[in-house]
Amino acid sequence: MAHQDQGRKNDAGTHAGQLLLALVWLFGGVSLNVIMLRQDCTWTAPGLMYAAILWAWSDEKTLGDRFAVARKIIMFWFPGQLQPAESYQAFVKLLRKWTDPLIELSKTVFRRRMEELLAEVWTVAGFVVFACDGSRVDVPRTRKNEERYSSKSKLSREAQKRRRQAKRRRTQRLARARKAKVPHIWLTVMWHVGSGLPWDWRAGPADSSERRHLEEMLAALPPGSLITADAGFVGYELWKRILAAGHHLLVRVGGNVKLLKKLGYVQEKAGLVYLWPDGAAKKHQPPLVLRLAVVSGKGRPIYLVTSIRSPRLMSEKQMAEVYRHRWGIEVFYRHCKQTFERRKLRSQNPDNAMVELQWSLAGVWAMGLHSHCRLVPRGVPPEKISFAGVLRAYRRCMREYKSPPDPGERLKEMLDRAIIDSYQRKNKTSRDYPRKKEEQAAGPPVILNATRTQIRMAKELNIEHQKGLTA
Secondary structure, eight states, rough: OOOOOOOOOOTTSSHHHHHHHHHHTTTTTOOTTTTTOTTTOOOHHHHHHHHHHHHHHOSSSHHHHHHHHHHHHHHHHHHSSSSOOOHHHHHHHHHHHHHHHHHHHHHHHHHHHHHHHHHGGSOTTBBBBEEEEEEEEOOOOOHHHHHHHSOOOOHHHHHHTTTTTGGGGHHHHHHHHHTTOOEEEEEEEEEETTTEEEEEEEETTTTTTTTHHHHHGGGGTTTTTTEEOOSSSSOOHHHHHHHTOOEEEEEEEEEOOOEESSSSSSOTTEEEEEEEOOHHTTTTOEEEEEEEEEEEEESSSSEEEOOOOOTTTSSSHHHHHHHHHTTTTHHHHHIIIIISSSSSHHHHHHHHHHHHHHHHHHHHHHHHHHHHHHHGGTTOGGGGGGHHHHHHHHHHHEEEEEEEETTTTTTHHHTOOOOOOOOOOOOOOGGGGGOOOOOOOOOOEEEEEEHHHHHHHHHHHHHHHHHHHHO
């Protein structure tokens, strides 16, 4: 990345120099030509981006203090240049304007780094696998945050209606109404299973649709990717869009899904099922051809469907393995919320809260990418890399940025030690995290034999499809 921020503090003789080398490597391919700051602006585009990442990494309790730490490090790096404005409000105003393009540029570079440098874990069972799931991120209860991020569902309107009922229930009704209006951002992450790093994300109000978020992220996936998800990501339209985008799916299904067998739309094989709701059939939309597998879970069977119909390409054992890896996205959320302390954001303005969330995710990704690209090629599995250890290494460099590192305390050396120990604990209850969210018992899907009418309609659709291919 060609930039104008060159100073005499950018060597590796200090902790600050170590941080700068890491950031230059991370953002080395980002082209900042699209970031057009005013001529009288004291911030440069690289300086703004570096400060945003440092601001996200900081462990100070207030956002203003985090900015102050980031600004001090920026000035230490580039002492001969114009000092950036010390106003936090001016800084966050710039971020509100430029966060979206900066984040998108960073995503592009980070993805390329992952594909090029993490080849050892790029695929799982022969496919580039991504897990998708959503989670809540709380924000302060301010009027503006409530207006932007509180749920607008019918449930809250019904809660308001119940307030007018009997006086003896008034206290409970008001408590429920207040609880329903707790503002939070709904975050949906596309997570690369092999490396354990994020790939993309979408965020919105509390009642956002995680399925719609997934659809928006399809375009950024590598061709032929395999998307695995839990029983919340079901539906004909969603699966149809995934397949139309050239990707595969592996999804857990339960009683909320009705599947057909013996439809005759394609040559029948063992395990072959169809998703063909009545609404799609009436619109002359084709059935989705899938393969069903029943694998063992924790005391109960798990029902998985995939668009990969050939057992040679993916066996039932591999299907179970891929779906078990999906659980890693829950661990990723735990890292973000608990270890990185972003369960509740601190911005009282809804625009600033979204900026804070975006750079927090970019900060987690940047740390993970830098450490993974160092440790994975050396044979360290991604699941053995300690996120807490990586975070401590970066934050120690930030706290002692003016000092030269003591022996064994250079950033790379601390990252080399950020590995989870291999000690086999007798009581593994404390290691079974996250404990607050467990896979719900979804039950078996509804599987029915196709009716004569459905078989006839499927045959007619097949004939129309064949005519379209030969026309």
